[in-house]
Amino acid sequence: MALATYKDFCIDAVDPARIGTFWGSVLGLEAERLDDGDFRLTGPTPRHTIWVNTVPEANSVKQRVHLDVWVGTVADVEAAGGRVVSELPQWTLMADPEGGEFCAFVSDDSSSSPRHLELVVDTAEDAKPVADWWGTVLGAAIHHDERGYSYVSDIPDCPLRSIAFVPVPEPKTVKNRLHIDVHGDVEALVDLGARVLDQHEQWAVLADPAGNEFCVFAPAD
Numbered sequence: 510m511a512l513a514t515y516k517d518f519c520i521d522a523v524d525p526a527r528i529g530t531f532w533g534s535v536l537g538l539e540a541e542r543l544d545d546g547d548f549r550l551t552g553p554t555p556r557h558t559i560w561v562n563t564v565p566e567a568n569s570v571k572q573r574v575h576l577d578v579w580v581g582t583v584a585d586v587e588a589a590g591g592r593v594v595s596e597l598p599q600w601t602l603m604a605d606p607e608g609g610e611f612c613a614f615v616s617d618d619s620s621s622s623p624r625h626l627e628l629v630v631d632t633a634e635d636a637k638p639v640a641d642w643w644g645t646v647l648g649a650a651i652h653h654d655e656r657g658y659s660y661v662s663d664i665p666d667c668p669l670r671s672i673a674f675v676p677v678p679e680p681k682t683v684k685n686r687l688h689i690d691v692h693g694d695v696e697a698l699v700d701l702g703a704r705v706l707d708q709h710e711q712w713a714v715l716a717d718p719a720g721n722e723f724c725v726f727a728p729a730d
Contacts, residue, residue: 511648513693515667517558529561577627
């Protein structure tokens with residue numbers, strides 16, 4: 510039984526209007542400025558929502574959490590404000606207008622709106638334990654690839670194709686600029702190995718056993 514259900518995810522930005530407009534265009538989502546200056550991107554269901562939240566700190570290191578997005582052409586992403594960092598055989602490494610990395614996959618299967626997305630999380634540890642943890646939490650299918658990475662798929666009520674965990678040599682040094690929100694029970698997640706970082710009136714900020722931040726809201730009705 511899943512301990513949490515996927516709610517949505519968040520992107521930190523110094524300029525939420527710039528980042529919100531960019532990702533709304535790339536992903537085929539409606540971009541809306543909120544009263545506090547943050548942006549909300551919305552799609553066909555509440556779980557397609559992306560919050561673009563204002564933070565004071567600029568992107569300073571390679572993002573340990575990034576998006577993979579399936580697109581029609583790289584040129585379209587460049588026209589929206591993206592920048593090519595490097596060309597790889599199967600994908601193009603790009604940066605958003607604030608330098609946040611993401612991977613663009615050119616595919617005929619890119620005409621859907623919103624676009625197909627995958628969330629990729631770097632981990633300095635063996636990828637298997639953190640993938641097992643999130644698969645248990647979300648009630649998802651768990652996969653361990655012989656090439657060393659792991660991922661969870663078939664996440665109930667989640668628009669992401671998967672969440673992948675990829676080992677990297679460098680340790681985590683700053684807060685992730687992308688994170689997911691879930692509905693769940695904080696105490697149950699802590700019992701499974703999460704750690705409480707902060708408590709707000711409507712949500713709690715936790716870290717998974719690998720130190721990745723995520724927010725927990727009360728279970729959905």
